[in-house]
Amino acid sequence: MAGIPKNALVFAGDGRKALFxxxxGDDRLPNLKAEAVFEHQNPPTHLQGMDRPGHFIKGIVSGQRGAVAPTNWHELEEYRFTRRVARAAEDIVRRGKATAFVIVAPPRTLAQLRATLAPDVKRQIIAxxxxxxxxxxxxxxxxxxxxxxxxxTR
Structure with a gap:
């Protein structure tokens, strides 16, 4: 493959912003144009959840207590946003508006997209x-x- 095929969809995003x-253009002279933009306001966890971590009793006899890790609301919102944009990508690809699909994302977002995208859409991914x-x-x-x-390709 020499470049980005004509009508290919390029996703560039992270857990807060996504560009489609x-x-x-063609594969030799690409010309990327914005088709859709998604932005999500996601404040830090300390601004989203104020509850203290929970505790549990490890054993009735020993009486030991353990702590439960606090929920990272920021990461949870990033994951929800990634799922939302994955559905939008699936819609575009399934409507036949994309000849190929290129994903550009940080490793964690890329992993979340791999886990979220449907198999028929994954088959369109060229990079x-x-x-x-x-x-x-x-x-x-x-x-x-x-x-x-x-x-x-080298």
Whole structure:
């Protein structure tokens, strides 16, 4: 594969922001255009959950108590957001609007997407790039994706 195929869908996202970009050019001269943008306000855990961690008794006879790790509300919201954008990606791919699917995301988000996406959509994936490019302009994202795809074909 030389580059991003025409009409390929490029997902660039993390647990707070997701960009769906479509290649309106061809595989030699890509031209990524924004198709959809998702943003999610996700404050730190200490602002979302104020409960103290729970405790449990390990054994009635020993009377030992143990602590339960506190819920990380921030990570939970990132996971929910990732599931939501995965459904949006599935909708776009299933409507036949994408000839291929490229995912660019930090490793944790990439793993969550792999676990969430349906098998028929996973078959459309031509590349997974473990990087966070969400803060870059579209032109820079395009450049990084082209470079990553080119380095894989060498």
């Amino acid at each position: 970009l479509r290649n309106e 997974e790039i473990p990087r966070d490019l969400t803060r870059l302009p579209v032109g820079e994202i395009e450049k990084h994706v082209v470079e990553a795809l080119a380095s894989r």
